Amino acid sequence: MRKKSFTVDLTKIKGGGEFQCPSCDNLISPDDESEETYTIIETVMGDEDYLERMVIQCSTCNNIINLEGFEALSEEEDVGIEVSEALPESKTGYRTLHTISQEDRSLGQVTVEYAQKEDVKAFKRFRKLRLGEPFKATVTLVNAEEASFKREDLQPIAKVVKKRFKGLVNQDIYIIEEKDGRKNVIGKASDL
């Protein structure tokens, strides 16, 4: 039998991401890593290192299913984290300041630095940096709670910053915790 190809948009699926094969109604759960219900044929990564598209094969009917809509799913993981527009004290193209909040609760601030001529030169040997491109972000999180930030809280913050300032990689994002007026370097997003 000739294989047919179907497309499933994950943004249109409610619940835990389970869906029925469009051809044979076999229930497919992307969380099922045993791949008993399907086989992964191909995964396509987007430029922001999230999964953009996945091609799978239904194990029951052998038809091909293109899975789309991962980008929107990963956006939902932002859990209401927002970075403000540049604050007035920013210097466009050089350094911008922003506040960062989660569901209207202030988390702290973000300072972003943009590559100047001398930075492009200095980085030349190990990284192709474009003039005016963001290349460093410092996220200062003001912690009013008793406990320190947990790593799993920091990952979505780093993700939102990276997505907002195109060109940044995890290595460029420094996270600092400010507690009782003292600053404590947590590390780079790449170390989380």
Ligand SMILES: [Zn+2]
């Ligand atoms: Zn099927």
